[in-house]
Amino acid sequence: MTTEPRTILVTGGTGLLGSHIAVRLLADGHRILLLARGRPRQSARVRVDNLLDWFGVPQSLRSKLKVLDGNLDHPGLDLHGRDRQMVTEEAEETIHCASDTSFSTRKRQHVERTNIRGLEHLLDVLQGGACRGFHLISTAYTAGKRSGSCPEDFAPAVAFHNVYEETKHRAEHLAKLRCAQNRIVLTVHRPSIVYGDSVTGRTFLFNALYYPVRTLHFFSKLYGRDIREQDGAKARAMGVTMDPDETLHLPLRIAGSESHGINLIPVDHFIRAFMAIRADAPQGGVFHIVNPDNITIGRLVDYTRRFFRLKGLRTAVPDDFIDSPRNGLELLFENHIQAYGSYMQDNRIFENAKSEAILHRHGITCPAFTYDVFATCMRYAVDVDWGRSPEPHAAIRTDGKRQPFSPETQPDEARNEVAAGYRNA
Ligand SMILES: NC(=O)c1ccc[n+]([C@@H]2O[C@H](COP(=O)([O-])OP(=O)(O)OC[C@H]3O[C@@H](n4cnc5c(N)ncnc54)[C@H](OP(=O)(O)O)[C@@H]3O)[C@@H](O)[C@H]2O)c1
Incomplete structure (x- = not known):
């Protein structure tokens, strides 16, 4: 894939993976169109600015990022005509990270609306436009209730543990069909469970692990x-x-x-692996981004x-x-x-020969989940009260200024079901 600066649409701009990907691509010189939603008392722009502060992105880079206030749930992504046209005509590549990650059966309608119909709305906007490459951030758990080896390829439906897995599986097949019809190269990235940065422990999403x-x-x-x-x-x-x-x-x-365990990768590994696969698989395909070893x-x-x-x-x-x-x-x-x-008692083996070949070429290995890594991540989590408090130390931005940061000015309870579970305990 070319390293020339491109215009890249990233969805899920306020999410863990979408924001990390956007910031990395911005640093690499690309122009980013970032799809994000506003909240009743916080515009999409303010939410994204808070996140850019959290990452310490210098002002000089921010002019290359355009926030598009949109919502997957609506036709045309609820974008203003001008913004919709910009996406169609200017986005040469799309990285689709936005998703409803709820497992709850009672939220089925909503999860389907975002993960299936939202994908259709996105592909409708891209249809006939400039987009030639579509990256779908899926999940290794589209494997559902399979046991043993899980192919690094599109696979027929099985039984699923929850509506999230099921809709992510259906989304892969929908994207395959629609991208083929529109001559867009599709790359499906399937991470396992992502935790914070393996060196600093930083994250703003405290689910899963x-x-x-x-x-x-x-x-x-x-x-x-x-x-x-x-x-x-x-x-x-x-x-x-x-x-x-x-x-x-x-x-x-x-x-x-x-014999069972949990498959964990740190967010820094996910980003390195995603970037390597994006660079080395111009033909697209399906790639597992997983830890070769489950943690018992x-x-x-x-x-x-x-x-x-x-x-x-x-x-x-x-x-x-x-x-x-x-x-x-x-x-x-x-x-x-x-x-x-089902994620803690896992005996599935996610085949990774294709992704490993690429990661090997780039000298990328998944950091081991040692006690030190665990302690770094948990110390950070406790320091920020599992996402409810700002970081105790001021962030050092790349322009040298210090500034207190927090990913959101208010705890993001809607996205982080953990907090809700807690208050009910
Ligand atoms: N994190 C993991 O462990 C993990 C593991 C495997 C796969 N994945 C996949 O990776 C992708 C990113 O996950 P993540 O961890 O970054 O999740 P996340 O932090 O919960 O982010 C989800 C993002 O999707 C956005 N979104 C949800 N519904 C939307 C809608 N209707 N319209 C527009 N945006 C919408 C959210 O916006 P709001 O902030 O406005 O809610 C948020 O920006 C997902 O596809 C997920 O399935 C994640």
């Missing part, structure tokens, strides 16, 4: 405070105790086996125990729960993380 860890952190704060500051009745009811040195015991078994739940439990100085946490195999049914704390935990169950 963060969810169960945050739940345990929440339990430890809740029961720790109850024992220290109240009469400890809540803690006693859950069998939670505290040592004289204030180490907390959470009597909590977490289902997990050595045992390792995650061990890291969590060490980081939060907790005792009592351990993994257990399903038979253990037959012999000794779940206690109150275990039921509460399971209830909280139910939606993520």
